Amino acid sequence: MIEKLSQKDIRTLKIGAVCVAAIIVFVFANDWFDYWKKARTSLAELNNKLELIDVDKAKQSGLISIVPKFEMPIEAEDQKFLFVDKLTEQFKKAGIKNQPLKVASTGKSKQAGYQLLRMKCSATCRLTQALDLLANLKDNPYLVGIEELRLRIDKKKPQEVDMDLTVSTFVK
Amino acid sequence: MSSKIAKTNVRTHRSVIVIAQEESKLKAIKLREQKGTLNVLWAKSSEDNEANWQDFAAKCGLSAKPTAFKGANSDKAVVIGFNSAGVAFYRISAPAVGKEETASIIKLQAETRMPLPAEQMEMAWRADQMRNGQVGFIVAAARKKPLEEFLGNVRNFEPTKILLDCEGVTKAWKTFFCGNEKRAVVVNMTARNTQVCLAEDGRLCNAMVLDIGMEDLAAEGEEGQMQTSERFIQDMRSVLELFGNAEQAELPVFLLSDGNATHVNIVSSLRSAGLNARVALADVKGLRTSNEIGVDGIYEYRVPIGLGLMAFETSKNELNIFEHIYRPTSKKEKKHWIYSPKIACGIAAVMLVLSLVVFCGVDIASPGAIEKHLKASASDADLNSLMQRQKLIKSVAQQRPDLLELLGQISASGEKGIKLESFHFKKGQPVTITGEAPGNEQLYKFEKNLQDRKNINSVKMNPSRDAKTKKIKFTITFHYRNFTKK
DSSP states (O other): OGGGSOHHHHHHHHHHHHHHHHHHHHHHHHHHHHHHHHHHHHHHHHHHHHHHHSOOHHHHHHHHHHOSOOOOOOOHHHHHHHHHHHHHHHHHHHTOOBOOOEEEEEEEOSSTTOEEEEEEEEEEEEHHHHHHHHHHGGGOTTEEEEEEEEEEEOSSSTTEEEEEEEEEEEEO | OHHHHHHHOOOSOSEEEEEEEETTEEEEEEEEEETTEEEEEEEEEOOTTOOOHHHHHHHTTOOSSHHHHHHHOTTEEEEEEEOGGGOEEEEEEEESOOHHHHHHHHHHHHHHHOSSOGGGEEEEEEEEEEETTEEEEEEEEEEHHHHHHHHHHHGGGOOSEEEEHHHHHHHHHHHHSOOOOSEEEEEEEOSSOEEEEEEETTEEEEEEEESOOHHHHTOSSHHHHHHHHHHHHHHHHHHHHHTTOSOTTTSEEEEEESSOHHHHHHHHHHHHTTOEEEEEEOOOTTEEEOTTTTTHHHHHTHHHHHHHHHHHOOOOOSOOTTTTTOOOOOOOOOOOGGGOHHHHHHHHHHHHHHHHHHHHHHHHHHHHHHHHHHHHHSOHHHHHHHHHHHHHHHHHHHHOOOHHHHHHHHHHHOOTTOEEEEEEEETTSOEEEEEEESSHHHHHHHHHHHHHSTTEEEEEEEEEEOTTTOOEEEEEEEEETTTTOO
């Protein structure tokens, strides 16, 4: 049968076959492409999730050196109480007699669903005590960060400093 | 005999058509080599005085159109025999030197013997035995013009080889006429001519054509016959002398024969003249022939058969006097299908499609697999709280300045005599430090040191001299990482 076909017939059949294949590909490729696109988006989202959980060792150790202890924030009142309690303990540990901690402000935080509560206090202490406090502050599991720190050296007593400290914590 | 063929020859073609001219007649034969046996498929000859190459080739199934032939006969060789009546043979000796030096020595020697200038001649040579440190060469030389005319007749069939018919005679003698002697003279007699070939180890090493043939020797009249016979004997003696044989009785002379009485008479005459002549009868063991041809026909086609045997050999050691004027069209080597561009493109296309399928398949299958893995590791709630916690820790790490590190860097940058009075850090504002310096030099050094620190930048200084103490009061501001930038 095929031997009876001329070269022209064979060429026409080949072009026809290519066209049919192209039509089939075009019809199915569109749907398939959408499906593939969705799969890609879903994969990207999952990869982001994984990246959050599955931090590599170097990054994780870097995070731990900055935030060695962390407790998930709770309701404002409870969080404030726990935070103040821990701070007072840390002041005491450093041998600093501080004035009572006051709420400086409560504002928006960069984290959705949480507010940033700022607490302020003043104290007069030796420079070494102040440095000791600063070194231990990161062990406070409720602390977000130091918002403000002012140190003034007493000219008459150069070993003593007046310290104004504002620290922050997340609250729900 | 067939096993001899199988051992010595490596075949390049499965079948061969040989056409050779014998005086005014063309003879053709088709041979096929199969499992060491030579099969004669057919044999044809033209009528006397009708030696038209084109017509005869067409009868042999050879098209004069080169393309048509090539396609139809991919494994078939065509060998043409060239009548060596117009070819002169010389024996030359040369020292065993390099190939190029040998060529120039032979050319030089041959040119002195050739009757015409070298540019009007074509020649070919072949080395044979070495004697006393000298290599012997047979040189075949012929006028260029007759060769070109001959080529004009046969070129259209695209012959694979054009061989000298006396080489075919020697080959046929060695294979089918019990040619076992190391050195012998082979006499091939036709109607009007006689080819006298000197063979060493079954190969031609000299040749001469005499213009006496069977017709002359079998002529009527006893006196005339006697005279012709004597002339023939005399010519044979001269030829043997020319071949360098002083002791003519020792050198065997074989007359190729089909058992004809005239052959026997000729041999008797030669023997009575003191030559060691013998009749060489065809031995056709191992040669398969169709009934049509018959064993008797083998003698008739001895020259084409000999040339056909040479065509089956791979060694290109024949005397090719057409070497410079004819180059056979080399048939395209059949490449393995894997080297076909179409196949390669096809494989590449399939691999491309497969790669795409795998790539997309991985993309589509991955989300499901990851989710499955995550669900297997922790529940949804755990997973979310874990993510939330990780997010918060990252956020805290980004918002937590290391003020102890900063104070350490400021302290390390201080020069002798510099006293700090205050330090103020507030997120979103530049860090401010105030103090007292004994002189400008210390102050500028302090500023420079701060500037060189890794996490401190945009250092600005505002100095003023205290009128009472004569010391310099300063205020320095700078940015610490990104905490102090708005």
